[in-house]
Amino acid sequence: MHELGVVFHIIDQVEEVAAENDVTRIDSVTLQLGEVSTVIPSYLTDCWDWAKKKHELLLEAKLVVEKIEAVTFCEDCKQTYPTVEYGKTCPHCGSGNTYLVQGNEFMIKEIEAV
Amino acid sequence: MGTDAVRVIEIKKSVYENNDREADKLRGELKEKGIFLLNLMSSPGAGKTTTLSRTIEALRDKFHIGVMEADIDSDVDARRISDLGAWAIQLHTGGMCHLDAGMTRQGLDELTEKEVDLAILENVGNLVCPAEFDTGAVKNAMILSVPEGDDKPLKYPLMFSICDVVLINKTDVMPYFDFDLDKCREYVAMRNPNAKVIPICAKTGEGMDEWFSWLENEAKAWNAR
Structure with missing residues (x-):
């Protein structure tokens, strides 16, 4: 259900950009999605394919999802590590004093349009 | 350029x-x-109703209070x-998992x-989606109840990172749940060093005065012109 709400927000923004650029048809919409952004890509695509049918500009539009790897930084040993594998605890020194540097992004990168 | 030429339009904006x-x-x-607007979030069963009721009783002589509820x-x-x-004010979400x-x-x-001057937005009862969408509220609060566990800030980091105040409710049952208050404070601080943690028991009234004065002060500061 979260994915559907998010799709509505994407469509609103894409339509806004389309209007500014006199677009008559959108072929694809590319998103950049962090690994830990709470959005599941396959659900997102399903919601997209359902919702796009209600928008004339988007009837043919394919959703492209580029994944951004989640990386966490350790304040104590100043090293980074993959978040999905190790979570909040640094695998180098065992500290929990860590924060996410990338991986929660949810961006609309670009559209291909006519 | 032909009329059918496909072009790439860069957007580079957050959803x-x-x-x-x-x-x-x-x-x-x-x-x-x-109007001061507080966005109140919690899991289902954390004690939102009781906390809200006690809050209205405590502050109704000082403010015109309105509660905005999501239909879901x-x-x-x-x-x-x-x-x-x-005042109870109904919002229509269309079945969505969050308010925007x-x-x-x-x-x-x-x-x-x-003429409401203190409005409380009762958000949808989950700790994931409501954290992603700014509701337009002045401050964000969440209720974490003791039975949910002291490690909840680790499981829902985004929720805790956006909250100005975290109410730890049902402190009366703390001995039965191995709930470590110090550890919980530490976990909240890890995600959000600025979050204020107030242990309360809405049922017995313990700690509630601190919460009432926090809310009163924040609302008065915002509404002062």
Whole structure:
């Protein structure tokens, strides 16, 4: 259900950009999605394919999802590590004093349009 | 260029950007009208109804209170709110798992009409989606109840990172749940060093005065012109 709400927000923004650029048809919409952004890509695509049918500009539009790897930084040993594998605890020194540097992004990168 | 030439239009914007802009705009209007809006979040069963009821009772002589409820899972019924002396305002989410700034705006006219100066938005009962969408509220609060566990801040980091205040409710049952308050404070601070943690028991009233004065001070500071 979260994915559907998010799709509505994407469509609103894409339509806004389309209007500014006199677009008559959108072929694809590319998103950049962090690994830990709470959005599941396959659900997102399903919601997209359902919702796009209600928008004339988007009837043919394919959703492209580029994944951004989640990386966490350790304040104590100043090293980074993959978040999905190790979570909040640094695998180098065992500290929990860590924060996410990338991986929660949810961006609309670009559209291909006519 | 032919009429059918495909071009790439760069957008590079967060999916949440439009909502963030709407939320800022709404906050500006609330400021102008002298309405303090608190976004209250929690898991289902954390004690939102009881906490809200006690809060209305404590502050109803100082503020015109309005409670905005989401239709999807409102657990505070409108009649109870009215009986306590606050306005109940219904928002329509269309079944969504979160409230966004556009939905909150639905209640703005009614808040204005009823001269509400302290509004509480009862968000949808989950700890994931509501954290992603700025509702336009002035402050964010969440209720974490003791049975949910002291490690909840580790499981829902985003929720804790956006909260100005975390109420730890049902402190009366702490001995039965191996709930470590110090550890919980530490976990909250890891995600958000600025969050204020207030242990409360809405049922017995323990700790509630600190919460009431926090809310009163924040609302008065916002509404002062």
